[in-house]
Amino acid sequence: MDCLPNNSDNKTLKSLSSDRRLDSMDLKSNHTALVLADPAPLNRVSSGLLPYSGATFSQNLFLTVPTMKAGILDIRASNCLDSMESSSPPDKKSRDFNNDLESTDTDVAYRAWLLKYPSALASFDQITNPAKGKRIALFLDYDGTLSPIVDNPDCAFMSNDMRAAVKNVAEFFPTAIISGRSRDKVYEFVWLTELNYAGSHGMDIMGPVRQSFDDHSNCIRSTDNQGKEVNLFQPASEFLPMIDEVFNSLVNNTKDIRGAKVENNKFCVSVHYRNVDEKDWTVVAQRVHDVIRNYPCLRLTHGRKVLEVRPVINWDKGKAVTFLLESLGLSNCEDVLPIYVGDDQTDEDAFKVLREGNCGYGILVSSVPKESNAFFSLKDPQEVMEFLKSLVVWKKTSTL
Numbered sequence: 551m552d553c554l555p556n557n558s559d560n561k562t563l564k565s566l567s568s569d570r571r572l573d574s575m576d577l578k579s580n581h582t583a584l585v586l587a588d589p590a591p592l593n594r595v596s597s598g599l600l601p602y603s604g605a606t607f608s609q610n611l612f613l614t615v616p617t618m619k620a621g622i623l624d625i626r627a628s629n630c631l632d633s634m635e636s637s638s639p640p641d642k643k644s645r646d647f648n649n650d651l652e653s654t655d656t657d658v659a660y661r662a663w664l665l666k667y668p669s670a671l672a673s674f675d676q677i678t679n680p681a682k683g684k685r686i687a688l689f690l691d692y693d694g695t696l697s698p699i700v701d702n703p704d705c706a707f708m709s710n711d712m713r714a715a716v717k718n719v720a721e722f723f724p725t726a727i728i729s730g731r732s733r734d735k736v737y738e739f740v741w742l743t744e745l746n747y748a749g750s751h752g753m754d755i756m757g758p759v760r761q762s763f764d765d766h767s768n769c770i771r772s773t774d775n776q777g778k779e780v781n782l783f784q785p786a787s788e789f790l791p792m793i794d795e796v797f798n799s800l801v802n803n804t805k806d807i808r809g810a811k812v813e814n815n816k817f818c819v820s821v822h823y824r825n826v827d828e829k830d831w832t833v834v835a836q837r838v839h840d841v842i843r844n845y846p847c848l849r850l851t852h853g854r855k856v857l858e859v860r861p862v863i864n865w866d867k868g869k870a871v872t873f874l875l876e877s878l879g880l881s882n883c884e885d886v887l888p889i890y891v892g893d894d895q896t897d898e899d900a901f902k903v904l905r906e907g908n909c910g911y912g913i914l915v916s917s918v919p920k921e922s923n924a925f926f927s928l929k930d931p932q933e934v935m936e937f938l939k940s941l942v943v944w945k946k947t948s949t950l
């Protein structure tokens with residue numbers, strides 16, 4: 551069934567939910583597990599979507615929702631649990647408990663992995679040589695990239711040193727933050743006016759005014775914190791009432807699970823299980839499924855000890871990068887080298903766009919080996935900061 555709401559009336563979306571309940575009786579279909587799989591949970595994606603082409607694309611933004619097989623919710627929750635475990639590699643604290651032998655194995659595995667994803671610091675020339683004569687455009691994820699992962703998402707502050715490094719780099723290169731958090735929240739953490747911001751995994755982009763976007767159905771004129779006129783692009787605006795409703799249900803459904811935390815990120819909702827006892831992860835997964843089973847227009851993806859509930863639209867951090875490049879007048883690959891730095895599963899969409907377009911580099915921030923679409927790697931936010939500083943030094947000393 552296509553998930554194609556044609557106006558902002560939440561009832562339309564709810565009635566699609568009831569249709570979907572009929573579909574759930576279709577025992578022949580076999581796509582349900584895909585709803586939960588990350589990163590490509592959908593069975594049909596609108597192709598060739600170029601939002602900045604000037605065409606109205608509201609309809610094309612919506613993806614086909616797989617039909618649901620009756621009575622397999624438990625299987626779905628257990629699939630989800632596998633993903634929860636695999637997308638949550640042990641943190642340094644717990645790895646330090648491992649014995650020496652295991653640590654050595656981990657180091658050997660990491661060094662082997664570095665052959666495939668070389669350090670962006672050690673390979674700095676390889677990154678900057680192709681940038682000669684071009685402008686570098688920088689895209690930065692927030693959590694785990696600019697700020698270290700901490701237990702309480704409300705306390706994921708970036709250091710003053712990191713803020714200074716981002717401010718400096720933005721003086722030389724157009725820079726944008728693309729975060730899963732709401733745009734307002736990430737701005738409160740970063741607090742730098744010289745950047746562009748995209749929140750809700752790219753579903754809320756504030757960029758410079760572009761006349762060519764004026765007819766765009768999801769683009770409106772607004773003002774930023776300093777009263778400057780800007781373009782706001784919000785391709786999931788029709789989902790706002792639904793997301794609020796789901797947020798409230800998720801808060802309600804998980805309030806008895808010790809350590810669970812639900813975060814409203816405006817166009818998506820995060821359900822955190824970092825502080826939940828591992829034996830209760832399955833309960834978290836089940837409760838989330840209990841809620842979203844009523845919303846076929848929503849899907850689930852996995853982040854770092856977090857389940858992300860988001861609209862089923864053909865939009866992600868990769869699309870946001872393309873959109874921002876266009877908005878900033880930087881879409882010509884001949885003149886521009888985009889670099890995207892991120893640590894999470896949702897950043898893979900952006901790495902993929904750069905890799906497939908052969909027009910820039912993804913840099914994965916990870917201290918453990920992971921398969922990625924990135925070209926390079928950095929170990930942690932500290933190394934990200936060193937990389938940003940190196941870019942500034944390179945630019946200042948570069949004669950080209």
Ligand SMILES: O=P(O)(O)OC[C@H]1O[C@H](O[C@H]2O[C@H](CO)[C@@H](O)[C@H](O)[C@H]2O)[C@H](O)[C@@H](O)[C@@H]1O
Nearest residue numbers: 692693699700701703706729730820824854856
């Ligand atoms: O795209 P990002 O900027 O990386 O945002 C992704 C999610 O990041 C946050 O959660 C993660 O960081 C928290 C603070 O370190 C940590 O406690 C949590 O376990 C991580 O998943 C944020 O809270 C989420 O809303 C974002 O979606």
